[in-house]
């Protein structure tokens with residue numbers, strides 16, 4: 001027997017009502033405000049650009065934002081050019097380059113330590129509603145910064161301050177400490193097809 005249009009309509013409505021009850025109950029349960037620690041990790045594209053999307057959101061709400069870039073991959077990103085012009089943004093490029101370019105462990109360690117001192121200042125600044133620590137996972141992964149020390153400074157930040165950390169291979173302890181963690185999966189990337197980084201998409 002085939003269902004007529006009215007039956008289908010009624011079944012759809014009943015299903016949506018059940019779904020709405022579940023969603024409404026979940027929304028009702030989430031009744032707290034707090035500063036969040038977010039981690040965007042994995043090999044797929046979209047970690048830093050997602051973090052900078054949150055910078056735009058925060059600025060739109062009149063919040064002040066601090067950004068620290070731990071690995072200076074390039075100095076010509078569109079986000080840096082754009083956000084540096086916005087009031088309410090403090091933007092620090094703290095890294096010196098990729099480790100396979102600097103090839104100097106002692107210097108990388110020293111650079112990372114100095115960079116963390118700048119980040120720590122931001123984590124003590126109550127006027128910053130959002131702090132982005134872009135590519136922080138690399139200094140952690142290579143052991144230039146101690147994970148436990150970083151976690152202690154993160155835990156001591158102002159209670160309403162949000163922090164977003166990006167980078168591949170986030171250490172387990174960081175994932176454990178975070179409130180929201182997203183792993184971006186690399187399904188395809190045009191670079192492997194021979195397309196160089198494109199303005200407005202990759203930088």
Ligand code: ATP
Pocket residue numbers: 043044045046047048049050166168186189191192197201202203
């Ligand atoms: P985006 O800044 O675009 O959000 P991301 O922060 O996730 O990227 P990174 O590892 O920081 O990724 O690399 C930044 C640059 O490398 C961007 O130009 C991005 O397009 C490129 N990229 C990211 N993921 C891949 C990948 N899986 N393969 C090749 N290139 C990538």
Ligand code: MG
Pocket residue numbers: 047048049135166167
């Ligand atoms: Mg990135």
